[in-house]
Amino acid sequence: MDAATRTLDLSVLPPEYRVAFEAQATRVAELETINRRLEHLVAELNHVVHGRKSEKLDEDDRQLAFEDLEIAVAETRERKQAQAPGEDRPARKNVAQRNRGNLPEGLERIERVIEPDSLECPCGCGLMHKIGEDRSERLDIVPAQLRVIVTIRPKYACRACTDGVTQAPAPPWLVEGGLPTEGAIAQVLVSKYADHLPLYRQSQILARSGIDIHRSTLADWVGVAAFHLAPVVDRLAEHLKTSTKLFMDETTAPVLDPGRGRTKTGYLWALARDDRAWGGDDPPGVVYFYAPGRHGEHAENFLTGFDGILQVDGYQGYNRLTRPTRKGGSPITVAHCWAHARRKLREVFDRDGSEIAAEGLRRIAEIYAIEKDIRGTSPGQRLSARQARSAPLVAAFGTWLQVQRLRVSAKSRLGEKLAYINAHWQGLQTFLSDGRVEIDSNNVENLVRPIALNRKNALFAGHDEGGKAWGRIASLIETCKINGVEPFAWLKATLTAIANGHPQSRIDDLLPWNFKPSR
Structure with missing residues (x-):
């Protein structure tokens, strides 16, 4: 049978069949385009992984390439599913199963029970009783919550005499008279030296939440922390x-x-x-x-x-x-x-x-x-x-x-x-x-790789002393990471201990591998 014979003359079809056929042909063409795009993206991924050494990217650039290519693959796959007719749409079993079910027990669980519209038995027997339930867990993310710690110190005096006023002493702060808690300082340090966010970007992020804190103020916090953490680094x-x-x-x-x-x-x-x-x-x-x-x-x-x-x-x-x-x-x-x-x-x-x-x-x-x-x-x-x-x-x-x-x-x-x-x-x-x-x-x-990442994002240190602080904080954060210690939790606890006058004789207690997080 030649090509001319195989070509269908749409004019002989009834109008309703002709419309359905044209719609189906359009859908097939769109799916073919999507398949070609997926094949192209898969080929690019293979090239990143298996390409010639001279053509390969370095570790950091390769991760960026993976991210963008995987985003494109996921987007294209979603488009392909959306193009399929409702009754032919495949179950979403091809969604990546990485990290599924790997949600720590310590995370807050907010349960939402979804009951049927009616518990009446369809056959008229009365109310149905519960025989079980299905539970599913999804990760929800709430943007960083900023809060203000208000410290109130009541004053007390005797009504019968004038011998004095009693008031609890002010708690110690790492930054005397400053805005940040030790937790806030720890977050700035982790963002800069672990997540590679320069201070000016952190200032912009805070501004979106209505908090106007200049980069120079954040730099002052980092400097104070670097000074107080120096003995820990020296001991390390x-x-x-x-x-x-x-x-x-x-x-x-x-x-x-x-x-x-x-x-x-x-x-x-x-x-x-x-x-x-x-x-x-x-x-x-x-x-x-x-x-x-x-x-x-x-x-x-x-x-x-x-x-x-x-x-x-x-x-x-x-x-x-x-x-x-x-x-x-x-x-x-x-x-x-x-x-x-x-x-x-x-x-x-x-x-x-x-x-x-x-x-x-x-x-x-x-x-x-x-x-x-x-x-x-x-x-x-x-x-x-x-x-x-x-x-x-x-x-x-x-x-x-x-x-x-x-x-x-x-x-x-x-x-x-x-x-x-x-x-x-x-x-x-x-x-x-x-x-x-x-x-x-x-x-x-x-x-050494985290230093290179920070170098890419921050471009340079502002001074030799800034280079020393960079090395000091990075030492503590990377030592936390290779010991399986969460850097923020360690920094917050350590800065709090230093503010409270932790004795020099027990400085080994502050080394990251000796950290015992509180529940």
Whole structure:
């Protein structure tokens, strides 16, 4: 049957059939358009996840891409359902089930009972009785509720004498004579340093609720809090430096340079402890130290009092820590990062498909496969497995590395990457002699990511002192997060305790991992 025969002549149909046919054809065309859009969006999602490394977005941009693409997919799917005839409309089983039923028991429940219009039995038997019920829960969100705490202190005097007036003392406030409660200050800190909302945006949000508080006033609150929280951060740093193994990394923190009317590059150095991979007893924590530069002497100063193993990337500024002339302690043992070594080879492979780089990546993948097998076991078990299984692979990699360096020009792109790995070869083998050491420094890199997010949103710190406050508050918030402590609850309780004169001798009680939230 040819196409002409298959073409339907609508003119021979009765008018009512012709209208119905045209409506159905229009609906089919709309659904086909929607399907093509869904296919296009799915292809874009696949590209974000599985695209070439050189075309992939960084972690933060990828999350934004996911959000917008998933919004578009949901919108298109909803449009497709709306286009379907009522009787053919599918049940909404394709709605994502993520987080369904995962509503904490502590949330307030407001029950709304929906009764039938009539309880009379249709057959006239009288009133029906209840045999059960169906319950469903949905999450409702009420915008932030602002309230005013009014403190009233009655005065009392004796009618028979004039010996004096009795009145309860005023409760202590963190900001003496100021507007905010400790909870309000905690909310500003969490919004700025955990949710990455600059103060001027917070001021705009408050204005929508009729509260006119200038950015500079919010900045004053943050400054007061940063001052009072400084001893807690100092104690946190002391606690970390008693460890035998730490991570360290650094990231840029742009700071306004008023004299030149532009920004200069400051740095936040992250010092972290995370022994969860081998079941260590010490809780995880991180402290961000601000410095106006990246010179190795800053790391040397920050690490005064620490003697142990330091897991770092390949930055040469850390080399001074390994020398006998190191200030502030004995020479440090450095554990270098295999993820950085792998990254160097990946850069070459993604650019020109180098077979040598591919072979190096394959060899490193074998070492990582062993790490995956032993993750979560004790340091002794990790060490035994590494000596038995990983050490031969690392030795073979070292031999392969030297052979390839003789074959490849030192000035080539691949030659430079191989030279980088060779320069850090001793540190790359540290994990073979200590089961507590990780194969890479990804733990601390993950803790640097929130700084990058705040940097994107706030653009820069207004002063070197602002950079210090940034690092101080971020230290406490991120330490809360990696210990499973809700930052707002901890900050509110800690600021309240400080306002009430918490003794310095019990400062360890204020460390995030010692926090016990009240019901």
